[in-house]
Amino acid sequence: MNEIKENLENQEELSDDMKVLDELTSTEYKWGFVTEIESETAPKGLNEDVIRLISSKKNEPEWMTEWRLKAFRYWLKMEEPHWPNVNYPPIDYQDISYYSAPKQKPKLNSLDEVDPELLKTFEKLGIPLNEQKLLTGVAVDAVFDSVSVTTTFKETLKEKGVIFCSISEAIQEHPEIVKKYLGSVVPYTDNYFAALNSAVFSDGSFVFIPKGVRCPMELSTYFRINAQETGQFERTLIIAEESSYVSYLEGCTAPIRDNNQLHAAVVELVALDDAEIKYSTVQNWYPGDKDGKGGIYNFVTKRGACRGKNSKISWTQVETGSAITWKYPSCILQGDNSIGEFYSVAVTNNMQQADTGTKMIHLGKNTRSTIISKGISAGRSNNSYRGLVKIGKNAEGARNFTQCDSMLMSDQCGAHTFPYIEVENESAKVEHEATTSKVGADQIFYLNQRGIATEDTVNMIVNGFCKEVFNELPMEFAVEAQKLLAISLEGSVG
Amino acid sequence: MLVIKNLHANIEGKEILKGIDLEIKAGEVHAIMGPNGSGKSTLANVLAGNEGYEVTGGEIIFEGKNLLELDPEDRARDGVFLAFQYPVEIPGVSNATFLKTAINEVRKYHNLPELTPKEFLELMKEKSKILGMDEALISRSVNVGFSGGEKKRNEIFQLLMLNPKLALLDETDSGLDIDALKIVSNGVNIFKAKDKAVLVVTHYQRLLNYIQPDFVHVLYKGKIIKSGGKELALELEDKGYDWIKPELVESETV
Numbered sequence: 001m002n003e004i005k006e007n008l009e010n011q012e013e014l015s016d017d018m019k020v021l022d023e024l025t026s027t028e029y030k031w032g033f034v035t036e037i038e039s040e041t042a043p044k045g046l047n048e049d050v051i052r053l054i055s056s057k058k059n060e061p062e063w064m065t066e067w068r069l070k071a072f073r074y075w076l077k078m079e080e081p082h083w084p085n086v087n088y089p090p091i092d093y094q095d096i097s098y099y100s101a102p103k104q105k106p107k108l109n110s111l112d113e114v115d116p117e118l119l120k121t122f123e124k125l126g127i128p129l130n131e132q133k134l135l136t137g138v139a140v141d142a143v144f145d146s147v148s149v150t151t152t153f154k155e156t157l158k159e160k161g162v163i164f165c166s167i168s169e170a171i172q173e174h175p176e177i178v179k180k181y182l183g184s185v186v187p188y189t190d191n192y193f194a195a196l197n198s199a200v201f202s203d204g205s206f207v208f209i210p211k212g213v214r215c216p217m218e219l220s221t222y223f224r225i226n227a228q229e230t231g232q233f234e235r236t237l238i239i240a241e242e243s244s245y246v247s248y249l250e251g252c253t254a255p256i257r258d259n260n261q262l263h264a265a266v267v268e269l270v271a272l273d274d275a276e277i278k279y280s281t282v283q284n285w286y287p288g289d290k291d292g293k294g295g296i297y298n299f300v301t302k303r304g305a306c307r308g309k310n311s312k313i314s315w316t317q318v319e320t321g322s323a324i325t326w327k328y329p330s331c332i333l334q335g336d337n338s339i340g341e342f343y344s345v346a347v348t349n350n351m352q353q354a355d356t357g358t359k360m361i362h363l364g365k366n367t368r369s370t371i372i373s374k375g376i377s378a379g380r381s382n383n384s385y386r387g388l389v390k391i392g393k394n395a396e397g398a399r400n401f402t403q404c405d406s407m408l409m410s411d412q413c414g415a416h417t418f419p420y421i422e423v424e425n426e427s428a429k430v431e432h433e434a435t436t437s438k439v440g441a442d443q444i445f446y447l448n449q450r451g452i453a454t455e456d457t458v459n460m461i462v463n464g465f466c467k468e469v470f471n472e473l474p475m476e477f478a479v480e481a482q483k484l485l486a487i488s489l490e491g492s493v494g
Numbered sequence: 495m496l497v498i499k500n501l502h503a504n505i506e507g508k509e510i511l512k513g514i515d516l517e518i519k520a521g522e523v524h525a526i527m528g529p530n531g532s533g534k535s536t537l538a539n540v541l542a543g544n545e546g547y548e549v550t551g552g553e554i555i556f557e558g559k560n561l562l563e564l565d566p567e568d569r570a571r572d573g574v575f576l577a578f579q580y581p582v583e584i585p586g587v588s589n590a591t592f593l594k595t596a597i598n599e600v601r602k603y604h605n606l607p608e609l610t611p612k613e614f615l616e617l618m619k620e621k622s623k624i625l626g627m628d629e630a631l632i633s634r635s636v637n638v639g640f641s642g643g644e645k646k647r648n649e650i651f652q653l654l655m656l657n658p659k660l661a662l663l664d665e666t667d668s669g670l671d672i673d674a675l676k677i678v679s680n681g682v683n684i685f686k687a688k689d690k691a692v693l694v695v696t697h698y699q700r701l702l703n704y705i706q707p708d709f710v711h712v713l714y715k716g717k718i719i720k721s722g723g724k725e726l727a728l729e730l731e732d733k734g735y736d737w738i739k740p741e742l743v744e745s746e747t748v
Contacts, residue, residue, distance in 0.1 A: 441546065446578065446582035448566040449575075449578075451567055452567060453565075453567050454567070460584070464635065466586070
């Protein structure tokens with residue numbers, strides 16, 4: 001009782017600050033739109049002028065503008081796909097503004113001014129205080145000088161010849177590399193959302209690891225806070241030259257809210273001979289309220305090309321957010337003996353819908369791929385795995401192993417598996433295993449009988465279910481991901 | 495320690511326990527025997543709080559507390575341990591993680607500090623030796639890929655790790671060969687103490703050669719129809735159950 005009373009008092013104290021915060025935020029948008037509409041925000045709608053505006057705002061070279069325009073013209077002829085197992089009202093693409101200057105977050109003086117609900121979530125996730133401040137836009141004290149940390153790491157990278165910057169910067173500074181690889185894995189003709197992204201992409205990351213270099217740190221561990229600024233149409237390009245290695249972390253376990261409902265990112269990876277790229281994602285976009293209102297549509301095209309022999313690309317994803325997820329991180333295994341991996345945990349709760357999986361396209365000889373997919377459905381949500389394993393006719397000795405496990409947490413949710421297998425070479429070996437289980441009353445009782453409370457037993461069972469995927473995540477990400485799962489599924493059983 | 499009065503319980507509307515009275519004192523070993531379907535496992539599950547069973551009457555007092563008012567996890571924390579007839583598999587959760595969580599939950603409940611990793615490891619080493627458990631089994635997922643015998647051994651290993659007050663052994667002997675039976679019984683005998691009690695539910699007298707009961711009760715159609723000392727178990731082994739079934743006894747007298 002005392003605790004509740006205390007909370008109430010705190011909230012009363014906070015309410016004044018909250019008013020200020022509310023005003024700050026709404027003011028920003030109001031002025032942003034009214035006074036500086038010409039320079040800061042493009043008018044709603046999409047046409048060639050808007051694309052030229054985006055390109056000129058970013059001071060892009062002519063070839064880039066042309067590429068965007070070609071993508072746009074192609075997009076106009078395409079139709080939005082409706083084959084995924086998800087439902088949403090029609091999107092009015094002319095009702096979206098495709099360019100706005102980087103938003104200024106309101107500067108706050110202390111964490112006391114932040115939404116207490118958000119702070120509670122941070123606490124549960126165990127996010128360090130300084131990161132909390134950065135995430136919520138609180139001015140950071142001198143102890144944690146993020147600029148100097150960033151600079152130190154940038155220097156280390158530079159010594160090794162690693163380029164790690166925004167894609168806009170790369171277009172300016174390293175046009176020859178960008179020109180060579182951009183759209184080479186995901187051409188703008190690939191699909192509706194990829195075409196749209198190519199026409200209007202705002203920003204994203206660029207990574208180049210030169211020949212023989214093992215990137216000395218997991219990229220974006222220290223930068224992920226900055227990455228929150230990335231917009232609606234993110235574009236990422238990662239190139240690993242011969243015998244190089246990089247591990248890239250994307251996303252953040254902190255819940256991310258955004259006023260842009262539609263998100264259509266494109267990620268392209270290129271691995272040359274003997275190179276390895278490990279790409280880990282933890283995605284926690286706002287899923288909407290309990291009825292699914294206001295959640296983000298996350299329509300992403302992620303693809304990696306194992307161009308060189310003995311190259312390897314590994315995707316690991318933990319997806320807990322978004323109202324709708326449409327995402328198939330894929331590998332094109334061109335080089336002989338190349339390896340593709342996909343490890344995925346997709347959690348849906350309440351009204352969330354996810355249609356996610358992978359494509360493994362085996363072209364080279366003795367190429368190997370592994371797919372481990374764990375789908376967890378709770379509430380009234382719908383969770384689909386969709387995967388393609390294709391063995392080309394020259395892919396002598398190709399092998400695939402697929403394991404798709406679904407776990408149901410309620411009687412009203414759905415789990416679906418759509419595996420597609422196309423084999424054109426008789427020497428190939430393709431294995432597919434699938435299971436569906438319900439968190440069993442017998443499992444819960446067994447753990448209860450050893451003194452563990454029901455909420456904890458469910459976490460334990462779910463984390464055990466996802467273990468093979470969590471094992472693939474870098475350590476600190478894995479710990480956060482476990483906590484994130486617990487929060488996402490809070491109260492969904494018992 | 496445990497007093498059961500006129501206990502009635504149903505599964506899916508069917509009455510299985512029809513008025514059980516039983517008292518178990520600290521330091522005692524009781525055996526419940528009886529033919530298939532007599533309600534032996536139901537009794538063990540009802541005591542542990544399995545929600546699949548509905549208690550329709552009677553009471554259970556454990557250490558002065560009304561057990562029926564407690565959730566299964568609180569019964570466990572208060573010292574009721576059920577060695578399952580069919581131990582459940584928990585994929586991806588290692589035995590060590592599971593046991594560490596369980597032990598620390600129990601300790602938290604009693605306001606004791608959590609075990610340090612070192613203390614936990616030492617405890618685990620000591621207890622696993624008693625059960626002859628392979629170290630590999632301890633790092634494997636709970637009961638996943640365990641043979642029937644390994645699962646039963648794991649139950650008794652957990653009993654020793656958690657060190658409760660009352661151990662309910664639900665057909666712990668089923669599926670065990672003679673060597674495993676000896677090891678498991680030895681584990682239970684190590685658990686036995688002046689302040690502990692054991693309730694053995696079994697089909698066969700065999701187990702009782704190794705875990706000597708102070709009292710033997712025969713459960714038949716949801717009621718205890720006969721109680722006695724350990725010699726009763728031998729008699730049952732010899733003559734089967736027919737000679738004490740009430741309807742048969744009655745018909746003989748007629």
